[in-house]
Amino acid sequence: MKNDEKLKAMWNKAEKMMGASDYNVPSIEQFISGRSNDTAQRIKNMIVFDIVLKLLGLAALAIDFILYFGTTNVMIVTLAGIALLIPLVFYQQKLLNHFNGAADNGQSTRDKLASMLTYLKTAFFTTLLSISITYLFVFIAGSLAYFYAAYGYVRTLDGVDFLVFAGFIAIGIVFNFIVNQAQVKYHVKHLELCLSDLNDKSLELVSENIELQRKQDRTNKLLLGLVVIVGFVLLIAVFMNIGAAG
Amino acid sequence: MTKKPNKKAFSELIGKHQAIIHKVTLVYTNGRVDREDLFQEICLQLWKAYPNFRGEAKFSTWMYRVALNTAISTIRKSRNTPGFEHLADHDGVMDENREEAEQLKQLYTAISKLNRIDKAMILMWLDEKSYEEIASIMGTSKNNVSVKLVRIKRKLEELVLEIEKQES
Numbered sequence: 001m002k003n004d005e006k007l008k009a010m011w012n013k014a015e016k017m018m019g020a021s022d023y024n025v026p027s028i029e030q031f032i033s034g035r036s037n038d039t040a041q042r043i044k045n046m047i048v049f050d051i052v053l054k055l056l057g058l059a060a061l062a063i064d065f066i067l068y069f070g071t072t073n074v075m076i077v078t079l080a081g082i083a084l085l086i087p088l089v090f091y092q093q094k095l096l097n098h099f100n101g102a103a104d105n106g107q108s109t110r111d112k113l114a115s116m117l118t119y120l121k122t123a124f125f126t127t128l129l130s131i132s133i134t135y136l137f138v139f140i141a142g143s144l145a146y147f148y149a150a151y152g153y154v155r156t157l158d159g160v161d162f163l164v165f166a167g168f169i170a171i172g173i174v175f176n177f178i179v180n181q182a183q184v185k186y187h188v189k190h191l192e193l194c195l196s197d198l199n200d201k202s203l204e205l206v207s208e209n210i211e212l213q214r215k216q217d218r219t220n221k222l223l224l225g226l227v228v229i230v231g232f233v234l235l236i237a238v239f240m241n242i243g244a245a246g
Numbered sequence: 247m248t249k250k251p252n253k254k255a256f257s258e259l260i261g262k263h264q265a266i267i268h269k270v271t272l273v274y275t276n277g278r279v280d281r282e283d284l285f286q287e288i289c290l291q292l293w294k295a296y297p298n299f300r301g302e303a304k305f306s307t308w309m310y311r312v313a314l315n316t317a318i319s320t321i322r323k324s325r326n327t328p329g330f331e332h333l334a335d336h337d338g339v340m341d342e343n344r345e346e347a348e349q350l351k352q353l354y355t356a357i358s359k360l361n362r363i364d365k366a367m368i369l370m371w372l373d374e375k376s377y378e379e380i381a382s383i384m385g386t387s388k389n390n391v392s393v394k395l396v397r398i399k400r401k402l403e404e405l406v407l408e409i410e411k412q413e414s
Contacts, residue, residue, distance in 0.1 A: 004399075007353070007372065008372050008374065010346070010349060010350055010353060011350075011353070011372040011373075013346070013350060022261075022264060023261065023264060023285070024261070025254065025257045025258050025261050026257075028257035028260050028261055028264070028289055029253050029254060029257040031285070031286040031289035031290060032253055032256065032257060032260075032289050032290055032292070032293035033253065034286060034290055035290075036287060036290050036291070036294075037287070038287065038291075038316075038319070038320050039319075039320075039321065040319070104295060104298055105291045105292075105294075105295045105311070105312040105315040105316055105319075106295040106298045106299055106308060106311060106312055107311075107315070107385070108311065108382065108383060108384060108385025108386075109311070109314060109315055109318060109363075109366065109383065109384045109385050110384060110385030110386055111385050112315045112319065112385075113318070113319070116319065186321070187321065190319075190321055191319070193361075194318055194319075194361075194362055194363055197361045197362070197363040197364065198363045198384065198385075198386060199386055199390055202386075
């Protein structure tokens with residue numbers, strides 16, 4: 001092997017030999033206006049899309065409240081939905097800010113790898129849970145609007161109807177979890193490998209931090225789990241037509 | 247927090263320092279298509295990260311950090327055939343000094359066999375960055391950089407020898 005200086009001099013010629021050509025300003029301007037394909041951007045898009053969907057669900061529930069004004073039980077269901085969705089929108093916004101911080105490429109490499117790994121191993125599950133809840137509320141809001149447009153009241157559904165609708169929602173939630181978890185699992189492995197390559201102790205320290213975060217995040221998961229249960233109760237309330245006689 | 251400049255002014259700034267991005271893409275990709283993709287992704291990430299640039303480090307150091315973080319954390323399927331065919335594309339250059347080009351090809355092949363973190367460290371070392379600067383970009387200690395670079399250089403040496411053997 002050549003000495004260090006010769007190696008460096010040789011490397012300086014690499015650029016020319018590899019044929020890397022300079023880009024002009026309009027080309028670079030076009031690049032920064034493009035769309036990113038990396039995992040972080042996909043997760044960010046997923047959270048932003050969920051916030052938009054939650055806001056749409058909120059708007060739909062508000063419209064349902066007006067449409068069913070006077071039907072006490074349906075009004076209670078829509079108000080309960082709105083009361084649960086508003087804090088969830090803020091919570092998801094908080095998760096988005098947390099994620100933006102974790103995904104910031106301006107940090108040192110160790111911090112970037114560690115914060116992304118910590119997010120994916122702790123808060124990502126909470127993010128998915130929060131996204132799953134949206135399906136429930138959007139479905140409730142949509143069903144109420146559909147019933148109003150089609151029948152003018154909440155139609156009674158039998159047991160089979162209920163099973164089919166609830167089944168579809170459950171499948172949607174589970175499918176969302178499986179697809180995202182599989183994608184993230186691969187990314188987690190990659191981050192762990194890079195961290196351990198950086199320094200043997202890095203991964204160890206991050207693992208301790210992850211355990212701490214997991215404990216702190218437990219309350220959030222419990223609260224979100226509770227919202228899922230309340231959401232399902234609301235769904236049953238709508239489908240069992242408790243509001244029709246309201 | 248830095249005020250976001252307009253796209254044209256920022257593109258001019260990147261244009262001035264684009265050699266850094268070229269060096270990073272050279273190390274982390276296998277061919278022209280992947281290289282252009284990564285170049286584009288790095289430009290985009292620089293633009294996104296710029297509002298958080300506080301000017302504590304030199305712009306070029308910050309640029310190195312963003313470029314390397316993007317290259318290290320981006321998982322992509324290669325759209326090129328693995329290998330270094332693009333070196334052979336430049337036969338004109340190679341003919342001028344075939345031996346030098348051959349050595350460079352061996353060095354490049356050896357670097358491509360390193361893991362992503364080692365690639366980042368050797369790239370910065372080859373680019374004359376100080377141990378302090380490498381440590382700051384990587385978020386590790388100066389001592390760790392020094393120890394790792396000794397190992398990486400030894401590993402590179404072994405890899406180059408191995409490649410030389412295979413080619414002869």
